[in-house]
Amino acid sequence: MLTTDQKKQFSELLEELGQSLDISEGQYDAAVKSYQAVGNQLSKEGSTLAPYKPEILPQGSFLLGTMVKPVNENDDLDIDLVCKLTGKQPSWTQYNLKQKVGDQLKENELYRKMLKEEGRRCWTLVYANSANYHMDILPSVVDTGYQMILEKAFLSAELTDLNELAIRITDKQRDDYYFENNHKLWLKCNPFGYGKWFSVQASLDLGKRITLSESIKPVPQYQKDKLPLQRVVQILKRHRDLMFNGDEDKPISIIITTLAARAYQKEVSTLDALLNVINRMHLFIQEKFNPKTGRMIKWIGNPVNEEENFADKWEETPQKKIIFYKWLEAVQADVRHVFDQKDRGLQWVIEALKTPFGEKAVTKAFSNYGDKQLLLRESGGMKMAGVTGAIGSVGRTSIPKHTNFGAKKDQ
Numbered sequence: 001m002l003t004t005d006q007k008k009q010f011s012e013l014l015e016e017l018g019q020s021l022d023i024s025e026g027q028y029d030a031a032v033k034s035y036q037a038v039g040n041q042l043s044k045e046g047s048t049l050a051p052y053k054p055e056i057l058p059q060g061s062f063l064l065g066t067m068v069k070p071v072n073e074n075d076d077l078d079i080d081l082v083c084k085l086t087g088k089q090p091s092w093t094q095y096n097l098k099q100k101v102g103d104q105l106k107e108n109e110l111y112r113k114m115l116k117e118e119g120r121r122c123w124t125l126v127y128a129n130s131a132n133y134h135m136d137i138l139p140s141v142v143d144t145g146y147q148m149i150l151e152k153a154f155l156s157a158e159l160t161d162l163n164e165l166a167i168r169i170t171d172k173q174r175d176d177y178y179f180e181n182n183h184k185l186w187l188k189c190n191p192f193g194y195g196k197w198f199s200v201q202a203s204l205d206l207g208k209r210i211t212l213s214e215s216i217k218p219v220p221q222y223q224k225d226k227l228p229l230q231r232v233v234q235i236l237k238r239h240r241d242l243m244f245n246g247d248e249d250k251p252i253s254i255i256i257t258t259l260a261a262r263a264y265q266k267e268v269s270t271l272d273a274l275l276n277v278i279n280r281m282h283l284f285i286q287e288k289f290n291p292k293t294g295r296m297i298k299w300i301g302n303p304v305n306e307e308e309n310f311a312d313k314w315e316e317t318p319q320k321k322i323i324f325y326k327w328l329e330a331v332q333a334d335v336r337h338v339f340d341q342k343d344r345g346l347q348w349v350i351e352a353l354k355t356p357f358g359e360k361a362v363t364k365a366f367s368n369y370g371d372k373q374l375l376l377r378e379s380g381g382m383k384m385a386g387v388t389g390a391i392g393s394v395g396r397t398s399i400p401k402h403t404n405f406g407a408k409k410d411q
Contacts, residue, residue, distance in 0.1 A: 002342050010339060010349060011271035016365035016372075017357060018231035018270065021068045021238050023077065025222040031062070031079055031133060032220060038125065038137065041108050042083065048100055052085040055147075056137070059191035061253060063215045064198050065223050066233040071241050071358065076126070077133035082191060084167065085141050094170035094177045094186055098123075101139045120172050140167040141183040150192055154215075159200050162193035162304045193304035201261040202229035204268060228273040229264045233257050235274060239331045239356050249317060251324045255300055255310050259284050262303075271339065278332045285311070331356070 002010070023031075039056040042049050060080035061067040070077065083101055092100070102123050105111045116124040122136040146167075153160045168186040171177065180186065195215070204227060215223075226234075236256050244250035263280035267273035286299040288309075297315055302308035314321035334356040338349055353362045 002339065006342060007269060007271055009346060011269040012372075013346070013349070013365060013369050014235065014270040014274065015231060016369045017353070017361060018226060018234045019224075019368065020361045020364040021234050022226070023067050023069060025224070027077065027133075028222045030131065031077070031135075034127060034131070034133075035079070035081055035135060038081075038105070038111070038135070039083075041111065042101065042104050047104050049085065049104055052087050054101075055084045057082045057084055057192075058215055058220070059138070059195070061257075063191065063195045064233075064257065065215070065226055065230045066237070066253075066257060068234050068237050068241070071238075071245050074132070079133055079135045080191075081135055081137050082167065083137050083139045084146075085139070086144060086146065088141050088183060091181055093179055093181050094172075094174070096181075097141065098139050098170045098172075101137070118172075121169055138169055138189075140169045140189070141186070142167050153192075153196050154199070157200075157203065159197065162190065162196060165193040165196065165304075166190040167192070188305070190304045194302070197303045198229075198257070198261050201264060202227045204228070204266060228267055228270045229261060229277075231270050232264070232273050232277050233260050235357065236260060236277075236331060238358065238361065239334065240327055242356065242358055243327055243330060244323065247323070249320045249323050251320075251327050252310070255324070258300060258303065258310060274335060275339065278328070278335055281328060290315070 035056045035058070039054060041047075042054040042056075044050065047054075057063075058080070059082050062079050062081075067077065085097070088097055098118075102115070102118060105115060105123060105125070111125060114125045114127065116126055116134075119136070122138050124134055124136050126134045149164050153162075153165055166188045167190070168183045169189045171187045174180075174187060176185070233256065237253060240251055240256065259281040260277045262284040263277045264273060265276055265280075267276055284300070286301070287296045288299040289295075290297045293315075297309075298311045298321060299309050300311040302310060311321070314324075338352045338356075344352075350362060350366050
């Protein structure tokens with residue numbers, strides 16, 4: 001059983017680990033600048049889309065603040081975006097809208113070269129060289145007044161009617177892709193409703209409130225401070241990435257994020273949040289009867305669409321389910337191995353973290369942690385715990401500010 005002082009110290013180290021996994025402010029600002037330029041291209045004068053005020057907004061981990069750097073630094077960041085149009089021409093089908101977005105991108109010579117083959121629902125722009133990211137742009141339609149509803153929802157501390165945040169998207173695999181022009185009958189998707197749900201799950205009433213409202217602004221600012229749930233999701237995703245690097249059947253981020261958010265119980269400490277989440281995630285995997293097969297299936301429901309099962313691929317590819325449970329068992333074992341005994345000091349913890357979370361990230365986290373402790377000591381704020389001897393910002397015995405009495409006076 002860890003002491004209170006150890007919990008505080010190890011939680012601070014985990015916070016530094018989360019920061020070392022996060023994308024940098026420079027990467028964030030570059031991505032925002034890039035997708036704003038895409039929005040300008042889509043809405044430029046003379047564009048057939050201009051009357052419908054196209055706007056590019058983040059979704060997924062970029063919206064949630066849970067992105068992590070790739071294990072291989074040369075790999076691309078995957079940035080998911082929504083192209084939001086307010087209305088459309090009445091005759092436009094899903095196919096028409098998708099092509100209009102693609103055609104407007106292709107009018108720009110640079111974007112024409114960057115466009116990958118059209119995806120099922122998205123257009124993908126690949127930013128090569130030093131950028132190292134690609135953007136999946138999801139064309140969508142909303143009704144007049146949507147932006148006001150969106151902003152109001154994200155500024156509120158409470159859950160509003162999340163159905164109001166749903167958007168309509170195109171899908172090449174739908175039977176009505178080429179002929180249905182009533183967008184209210186198109187596939188419904190709710191990335192912003194999910195973002196709002198996650199924000200409420202993650203929120204803490206600590207006087208300083210961190211929300212996701214910044215992410216839906218035209219020029220969102222980088223979020224350096226993260227809530228414990230956001231850090232936990234980042235740490236879990238890094239463990240997944242190291243364990244199954246390159247495996248297409250690895251646990252998908254939306255499942256990890258959803259289960260973590262459901263399991264989270266408003267712990268203020270990153271360590272307490274991590275321990276609680278890994279112990280409770282399995283409780284939110286349900287079993288439901290599938291009338292098509294006559295069998296019980298695993299169900300991880302979308303919190304903003306009760307009919308959607310994030311684990312639906314587990315039936316098609318049973319290996320995905322096997323790998324998920326293998327990962328969950330491994331992350332539980334690894335975290336418990338590091339933090340389950342009070343007689344293990346900080347240096348042992350750091351070494352034990354390197355294998356499951358990456359030597360480079362852990363080394364950087366410890367270095368940043370050490371720098372902050374040095375500053376604390378120089379300011380006279382360093383303390384020593386009476387029982388464990390652990391040094392940090394908690395404890396009862398103050399450590400005097402260091403003075404270099406051994407230095408010679410200037411001659």
